[in-house]
Amino acid sequence: MRIEVLRIGQRAVRDDRVTTHAALVARAFGAERIFMEEVNPQVRDTLADVSSTWGGGFEVELIDSWRALLRSKKGSASIVHLTMYGETIDAAIGSLRRKEKILAVVGAGKVPRDVYELADYNVSIGGQPHSEISALAVFLDRLQEGRQLSKGYGDARRKVLPMRRGKHVLEGEPE
Numbered sequence: 086m087r088i089e090v091l092r093i094g095q096r097a098v099r100d101d102r103v104t105t106h107a108a109l110v111a112r113a114f115g116a117e118r119i120f121m122e123e124v125n126p127q128v129r130d131t132l133a134d135v136s137s138t139w140g141g142g143f144e145v146e147l148i149d150s151w152r153a154l155l156r157s158k159k160g161s162a163s164i165v166h167l168t169m170y171g172e173t174i175d176a177a178i179g180s181l182r183r184k185e186k187i188l189a190v191v192g193a194g195k196v197p198r199d200v201y202e203l204a205d206y207n208v209s210i211g212g213q214p215h216s217e218i219s220a221l222a223v224f225l226d227r228l229q230e231g232r233q234l235s236k237g238y239g240d241a242r243r244k245v246l247p248m249r250r251g252k253h254v255l256e257g258e259p260e
């Protein structure tokens with residue numbers, strides 16, 4: 086399955102940290118790309134640094150129009166808009182796991198009405214308001230049933246050796 090993420094909007098108060106974390110979650114939870122508009126280009130540099138150290142080819146793509154992106158993806162990927170108003174994750178996840186391509190859409194704040202129409206699925210992660218970071222993490226985890234957590238990257242320069250206490254990081258050249 087190939088997964089991409091679209092984050093719509095950016096709050097008036099600069100929320101570079103939240104934006105960076107949405108991108109980090111997308112990367113760490115198995116997406117190959119995140120599309121965003123109007124964000125500080127430094128977010129892209131941060132993610133490039135993370136990928137250069139920890140591996141993988143994750144991309145941050147800055148776009149001019151999320152509507153144009155959604156229209157271009159319509160039909161080639163299943164567009165899954167995460168919203169507290171949608172059908173439950175439990176109802177939707179069975180059919181979503183059978184898809185080849187998923188575009189997960191999250192908002193930074195209130196999302197325009199037409200996103201609900203352009204989406205193939207509007208899916209809730211519970212009926213309470215929380216955040217795009219948590220919604221994305223839970224959705225990607227449910228979608229892949231946790232498999233993304235054991236994914237490794239052959240080009241990583243640094244790897245964590247899991248242990249009950251302490252920290253062990255393997256440093257070296259990519260394999």
Ligand SMILES: C[S@@+](CC[C@H](N)C(=O)[O-])C[C@H]1O[C@@H](n2cnc3c(N)ncnc32)[C@H](O)[C@@H]1O
Pocket residue numbers: 167168169170190191192193194195196208209210211212213214215216217218220
């Ligand atoms: C700060 S919330 C915005 C909440 C706002 N009340 C709204 O109109 O959607 C930012 C994003 O988090 C995601 N989100 C928040 N709670 C969610 C939930 N219970 N289920 C799915 N996604 C959620 C949605 O993608 C939302 O656009």
